[in-house]
Structures are given as structure tokens and as C-alpha cells.
Amino acid sequence: MINFMWDNLFRKSDEQQEVAEALRQTFVFQPLSRKELGFVQDTVHVRVFKPGEVIFRQGEIGVGMYIILRGALDIYIDHAMEEDVPPRAHMVTRLRAGDFLGELSLVENNSRRTATAIAAEESLLIGFFKPDLFEILERQPATGVKILLRLSEVLGRRLKETTMKVTELKEEIRRMNEKV
Amino acid sequence: MSLAISQTTLKRANRWKLVGLLTLLLTSFVVLMAVENLLVSALLAFVISYTLGPLVNYLERQGVSRTLATTVVFAGGAGVIGLIGVWLAPYLGETISRLQADTPRYISGLGAFISEMEIKVHSIAGPLSNFDLTSRVESQLTSWTHDFFEKLPGFVKTFFTVMLLGPFLAFFMVKDGRNLVRTVMGLAPNDLFETALSLQHQINFQIGQFVRARILESLIVGLVTAFGLFMISFPYPLLLGMFAGLMNLIPYLGPIFGAVPAFLIALVNGYSGLEVTALAMVYIVAQLIDAGFLIPLLVAKIVDLHPVTVILVIIAGAQLMGVLGMIISIPVAGTLKVTISTIYRHLIDTRA
Numbered sequence: 001m002i003n004f005m006w007d008n009l010f011r012k013s014d015e016q017q018e019v020a021e022a023l024r025q026t027f028v029f030q031p032l033s034r035k036e037l038g039f040v041q042d043t044v045h046v047r048v049f050k051p052g053e054v055i056f057r058q059g060e061i062g063v064g065m066y067i068i069l070r071g072a073l074d075i076y077i078d079h080a081m082e083e084d085v086p087p088r089a090h091m092v093t094r095l096r097a098g099d100f101l102g103e104l105s106l107v108e109n110n111s112r113r114t115a116t117a118i119a120a121e122e123s124l125l126i127g128f129f130k131p132d133l134f135e136i137l138e139r140q141p142a143t144g145v146k147i148l149l150r151l152s153e154v155l156g157r158r159l160k161e162t163t164m165k166v167t168e169l170k171e172e173i174r175r176m177n178e179k180v
Numbered sequence: 181m182s183l184a185i186s187q188t189t190l191k192r193a194n195r196w197k198l199v200g201l202l203t204l205l206l207t208s209f210v211v212l213m214a215v216e217n218l219l220v221s222a223l224l225a226f227v228i229s230y231t232l233g234p235l236v237n238y239l240e241r242q243g244v245s246r247t248l249a250t251t252v253v254f255a256g257g258a259g260v261i262g263l264i265g266v267w268l269a270p271y272l273g274e275t276i277s278r279l280q281a282d283t284p285r286y287i288s289g290l291g292a293f294i295s296e297m298e299i300k301v302h303s304i305a306g307p308l309s310n311f312d313l314t315s316r317v318e319s320q321l322t323s324w325t326h327d328f329f330e331k332l333p334g335f336v337k338t339f340f341t342v343m344l345l346g347p348f349l350a351f352f353m354v355k356d357g358r359n360l361v362r363t364v365m366g367l368a369p370n371d372l373f374e375t376a377l378s379l380q381h382q383i384n385f386q387i388g389q390f391v392r393a394r395i396l397e398s399l400i401v402g403l404v405t406a407f408g409l410f411m412i413s414f415p416y417p418l419l420l421g422m423f424a425g426l427m428n429l430i431p432y433l434g435p436i437f438g439a440v441p442a443f444l445i446a447l448v449n450g451y452s453g454l455e456v457t458a459l460a461m462v463y464i465v466a467q468l469i470d471a472g473f474l475i476p477l478l479v480a481k482i483v484d485l486h487p488v489t490v491i492l493v494i495i496a497g498a499q500l501m502g503v504l505g506m507i508i509s510i511p512v513a514g515t516l517k518v519t520i521s522t523i524y525r526h527l528i529d530t531r532a
Contacts, residue, residue, distance in 0.1 A: 045362065045377075047370060050185045050193075054371070063378045129374065131381035135358070139240045 019046060019126060022069050026100055028128075028150045036143040043135055045127040055117040055125065058089070062105035062113045064129030071123025072096045076116040089116060103154055106133055194369035201367045217341050223508065224346030229353040230391040232257060236354050250355040254347065268418070275419050283325050289448030291318040379523070383515055390511050393478040398425040401470050405438075408462030412455070415445060424466065430506045431490050435470075439463045485513060 023029045023037055023044070032040065046069070049055060056062055058078055078089035092115065095101060105111040106128070137144035212219050232253050239249035294317055361380060368376045402425020409417035420442050427438035442463070446456050485493070490510065497509025 042359070043362075045366065045373075047373065049370060050190060052185050052187070053190050056374070063374050127373070129377055131377055134381070139237055139246075141241060 015046070016041070018069060019044070022067055022098070022126060025098060026067050027154065028065075028100070028103065028147055031146050031150060032143060036140065036146070039140055039143060040128075040136065040147075043128075043132045045129070045132075047125050047127055049119040049123045049125060051119055051121050053119045055119065056102065056113045058113055058116045060113050062102055062111050064105050064127060064132070065100055065103040066117075067100040067126040067128070068095055068097050069124040069126055070097055071125075072120040073099075073101070073117045073123060074120045075101070076118065077114075078116070094120060103151060106130060107148075107151060107155070194371050197367065197369040198372065201364070201369075204364070204367065217338060217345065220504070221342045221345035221349060223504075224342055225349035225353055226387075227391055227395070228257075228347055228350035229357065230388045231395055232350070233354055233388070234392075247355060250351060253354075254351050258347070271418065275416050279416065279419075280329060284322075286445070286448045287318060287321045287325065289450075290321065290444070291315075293447060294318075375523075379519065383519060387511060387515060390514060394429055394511075397470065397474045397478055398428045400474055401425050401428045401466050404466045404469055405462060408465060409442070409459075412458045412462060414442065414459060414462075424463070428470065430494065430503075431510055432487070433494060433506070435463070435467050485510070485517065489513070 020037060020041055023040060024032075029037060029040060047066075049071070055066060055073060058076070073095045074091050075093045075095060076089035077092050095117075101117060102113065105113070133144065133147065136147065212222055235253045236246065236249045239252060240246055244252070365373070365377055365380065402421045404421075405424040406417045406421025409420055414420070423441060424435075424438035427434040430437065442459055443456075446459055451459070490513075493509045493513040494506050497505035497507075497512075499505070501508070
């Protein structure tokens with residue numbers, strides 16, 4: 001019995017170490033000091049998802065982001081915007097430990113998920129949601145501002161990538177039109 | 181994906197998690213209702229934690245740890261209340277003993293007023309029956325007053341229990357409340373977790389705003405009333421001001437209840453028309469300040485309920501829990517409204 005309790009105690013502590021390390025390595029939380037990271041760690045939520053379990057569905061309102069601590073997630077996009085995933089939707093990517101997703105929901109009001117995320121194997125995710133961000137901004141604004149700046153950087157980078165893709169596509173359409 | 185668990189198994193697991201969470205919440209509610217003084221103490225604790233929470237957050241923003249910030253704010257609050265208590269105790273004690281001494285006079289005065297009215301009614305309508313209203317009202321009032329002063333030690337004991345337990349619970353609510361909520365939220369099934377978290381945040385925000393606004397509103401109405409009564413040299417200004425402030429927590433009907441004791445005193449003491457007008461002006465000015473400045477600035481739009489709904493909710497609250505029910509009915513209705521509208525919006529959004 002004592003051994004069981006002892007093992008469990010260390011397992012818990014190991015998991016906390018793992019969460020702290022994952023947060024430290026996540027781009028959004030990278031500029032935070034050890035103390036600030038500790039505060040964020042006390043705010044986030046660790047959730048376990050079974051293989052095949054839906055994390056969120058395309059079109060649903062989302063309130064925050066997930067960081068993959070362990071396991072893998074498959075991301076599906078359904079262009080017809082219908083609910084019956086996965087048969088109609090096609091898989092666009094597989095995210096693994098260290099990756100994060102859904103960060104747009106942290107800053108956008110009534111943000112709808114742009115894809116469906118399903119656990120490919122048993123996965124341990126760190127959830128960081130709008131109420132958590134508000135709590136940080138209310139109690140430790142300096143930490144909150146650092147996170148928001150990093151989030152803006154991520155979103156800016158995504159916007160830049162999207163703009164480049166649109167430009168490439170426009171160029172391709174122009175070339176095709178010229179050929180025709 | 182070959183290891184994927186069937187959707188039926190996942191749904192079943194999530195359903196069991198939900199049942200567990202609801203059982204925990206229901207058990208907490210039953211304990212709250214069953215243990216003597218716990219419900220009132222918990223309500224007081226919520227009010228204190230919503231009032232002092234922003235101060236603790238402010239100190240935390242200045243770099244003070246949450247435990248120290250909570251301790252400083254609660255110690256400060258206890259100090260301020262203690263000082264006010266020490267300052268007010270002799271005055272309140274004297275007022276209450278004066279009120280106790282004056283009560284027989286007020287009762288007989290009220291009896292005289294009723295018998296005067298009875299004579300007037302009889303002279304107009306003739307002796308309809310031998311029904312002696314005066315002596316009945318007088319004896320009923322005497323027995324109520326006797327009961328009140330008889331039960332006063334019991335009330336005082338309950339009052340002190342609640343006054344000790346409430347702040348004690350509030351201290352831990354402010355210090356560790358968020359961790360408790362996080363732990364309880366951790367029990368929610370994955371498919372409901374985001375909604376539950378968002379809902380809890382919105383409800384908490386709404387109630388916090390509401391409680392702080394109503395407390396400030398009551399405090400200002402009570403102070404304005406007490407100041408006005410003091411200015412027109414009316415007896416017991418502070419006690420009547422406190423009563424008016426407390427009753428002001430009940431929407432629409434509260435201000436009327438709050439003014440009744442002062443008008444009864446004026447009636448029994450046989451105040452002149454001018455004095456009664458001055459008294460009425462004090463209460464009207466307090467209500468004008470409330471309706472003209474405090475409600476639009478502080479309360480309006482926080483809990484946006486239709487006036488008819490408000491009245492129905494207050495009646496239901498009064499039926500279930502008396503005066504306490506009337507005071508808490510509006511925040512409870514507001515919370516239910518936020519809860520239902522958020523769940524409804526979530527259902528619409530997820531199916532859009």
C-alpha cells in the first residue's frame with residue numbers, strides 16, 4: 001500500500017515536471033521566467049483523451065488551445081462542413097508531442113474551429129483556455145502581456161504564410177490563364 | 181486509428197463522468213441545505229469573497245503572494261469592521277435598549293391609532309360587528325415583540341456563528357477557490373469540458389459584478405437615508421438607514437419595506453404634516469439617487485431581467501425562503517438566465 005502511494009506520488013510529480021517542461025518549450029510560453037511558468041502551470045488543465053476521441057470538431061465554438069504532452073492527434077478538414085467525420089473529411093496532418101493547436105480561439109471572439117482534431121492514440125494534452133488567459137491578465141498582467149505578444153507573433157506568422165500562399169495561387173491562376 | 185475505442189464506449193465513459201460530477205455537486209448542495217447555518221454562512225462567504233477578491237488581485241498584481249495578499253486584505257477588513265463596531269457599539273446598544281423601552285409606547289400608540297380609525301369606520305358604516313380589532317392587534321403585536329426579545333439571544337448566537345464561519349470560508353474561497361473550481365472542473369467529461377469552463381467563467385463574472393454593484397448601491401442608499409434622517413432630527417437615523425440599505429437589496433418592493441418602520445414611528449409619535457413630508461422627502465431623495473444614478477451606473481444591464489420576471493422571482497423567493505429568499509432571488513435568477521442562455525447558445529453554435 002505504501003509502495004503504491006509512494007509510486008503514485010512520484011508519478012504525479014513526474015507528470016508535473018513533464019507539464020512544466022512542455023510549457024517551457026512551447027513557443028507561446030518561451031519568454032516566461034521559471035516563476036511565471038509555475039503560475040501558468042497552476043492555471044492550465046491536463047486532459048487525457050482515448051484513441052479515437054474527438055478533441056474538438058470543425059465549426060464548433062472553441063475557447064482555447066491545446067498543447068500535446070504525449071500521444072498524437074489527427075487533424076481533419078471537411079470542406080463540405082458536415083459533421084460526419086472522419087468518412088467525408090480528409091486528414092491533413094498528424095500532430096505529435098510538443099505541437100500545439102487551436103491558439104486562434106484564445107484571441108478571437110466566438111471563434112469557430114477550422115478543423116476537427118481526433119486523438120490518434122492515447123494522448124495527454126495541456127489545455128489553455130480564454131478564462132485561464134483572463135485570470136493571468138487579471139492577477140499577473142506582465143505575464144499575460146508576454147503570452148499575448150507571443151500569440152500575436154504566431155498569428156502574424158500564420159497570416160504571412162497565408163498571404164504568401166494566396167499570392168502563389170494568384171500567380172498560378174495568372175500563369176494558367178496565360179496558357180489558355 | 182486501429183486502436184481507436186468505439187464511440188459508444190467513449191460516450192458511455194463520458195456519461196459516467198458526468199453522473200459523477202453531478203452527484204458531487206448535488207451532494208454538496210444537500211450538505212449545504214442540511215447543516216445548520218451553513219447555507220447562510222456560505223452565502224455570506226460568497227458575498228465577502230466577491231467583494232474582497234478584487235483587492236486581493238490588486239495586491240497580487242503588485243507582486244505580493246496570494247496567501248499574503250488574502251491575509252492582509254482579510255486582516256485589514258476585520259480591523260476596519262472592528263473599529264466601526266467599537267465606534268458604533270455604544271450607540272447601537274443604546275438605540276436598541278431605547279427601542280426596547282419605547283416599544284410598549286409604540287404598540288399602545290398604534291393601538292390608539294387603530295381604535296381611532298375603528299371609531300371613524302364605525303361612525304361611517306355603523307357597528308357592523310362586535311369585532312374588537314384594536315385589542316386583537318395590540319395583543320398580537322405584544323406577543324410578537326415579546327417573542328422577538330425572547331428569541332434575541334438565539335438570533336445573536338446564530339448571527340455570531342454565521343459571522344465567524346462566513347469570513348472563515350471566504351478566506352479560503354479567495355485564497356484557494358480557483359484551485360477548487362479547477363479540481364471540480366477536472367471531473368467534467370472531455371466533450372463538455374470547454375463549455376463547462378467557459379460557462380463557469382461567465383457565471384462567476386456575472387455574479388461578481390452583480391454582488392459588488394448591489395453592495396455599493398445598498399451602502400450608498402443606507403448612508404444617504406441615515407444622513408437625511410439625522411438632518412431632520414428623526415430618531416434612530418443609523419438603525420433606520422441600515423435597515424433601508426439592507427431592504428434596498430430587494431428590487432421594487434425593498435424601498436417600501438425599508439421606509440415602513442420610519443413612517444410607523446412618525447405615525448405613533450403623532451408627527452405633524454410638515455415633519456412627515458420631510459421624512460418622505462428623505463426616502464424619496466434616497467430612491468431618486470438610486471434610480472437616477474446608482475442603478476444606471478452600477479446595476480443596469482448586469483442582470484437584464486424583465487420587471488414582470490423580477491416580481492415573479494421575488495414572490496417565489498419569498499415563498500421559499502422569506503426575506504433571505506427575496507434578497508437572493510434576483511442573483512439566483514440571473515445566474516440561471518446566464519446558464520440557460522449559454523447552454524442554449526452552445527447547442528445552437530455546435531449544431532450551426
